[in-house]
Amino acid sequence: MGIEIERKFLVASDAWRAAAHAVVPMAQGYLNDAASIASGAQNASVRVRIEGDVAFLNIKSREAGTTRQEFELPLPVDDAQALLKLCVGGLVEKRRHLVRHGAHLWEVDEFLGDNAGLVVAEIELDAADEVFAHPDWLGAEVTAHQRYFNLALAARPFSRWDAAERG
């Protein structure tokens, strides 16, 4: 178990692409639904993810904001494929680009399918107030905006957002 501290931002331009040094295709889904988590009927999300040629089951406690308990269990890819069929809501597909900037590694998620057009950049930190260099291509912070949670994107993808929500 780890405590996860991450901050999430939009991107202001495509300039991150030139600095990306790796890309991993990802497909993921959730065994429980966003409404159950949001209502407090359940305390943790249970995610199935295939990333490249490996797979994981990932459990996160539901606290909003930057700090959550996180558990990650390796999973055979065959099992992950079967589990994705048991998921509720849509699957979230994306390409995760790794972009080093200063001392930190950014994960820039370029969403596909029903979430195509959405690009977000995440950084994992050791402390909530940790200082980090802001790259030029970084846009507005959306860490606290629940509609950007992958769990929410499975239930209500970017293609269904209105203009105000897209910002």
Added chain:
Amino acid sequence: MGIEIERKFLVASDAWRAAAHAVVPMAQGYLNDAASIASGAQNASVRVRIEGDVAFLNIKSREAGTTRQEFELPLPVDDAQALLKLCVGGLVEKRRHLVRHGAHLWEVDEFLGDNAGLVVAEIELDAADEVFAHPDWLGAEVTAHQRYFNLALAARPFSRWDAAERG
């Protein structure tokens, strides 16, 4: 991933105790709630179980009856203890006794806590119509009765059943 075929029975007497050759203490809970599974809002139960000195995360597809998809992932016991705190509904605690009879191994679950007084015997089979020897202590079959599901026992324990339900 395995396909699980199991049948569940009440016990008609305590005679199984003399034949029990091992006992494992178990504590388990569910990250999703029985109502979400029952309503079809979710397709699989996600169980955390500590059994003796090991722990597992177990995912079962929600089909009622004897055949279900089952996935079992080993889990560090420390993580399991943290995850039990994220579970919804009550914890289910029991002693699992292993009882060999003929060619089969029975698991006799003696429930504790809020489910004290309930004892059920389970057998795992290779086929739904597999023939097996019925020990003298075996009672009525309850495989299809959802209130005996451990998931249901977490939400509505035996102590809250009325006389008709206890049979």
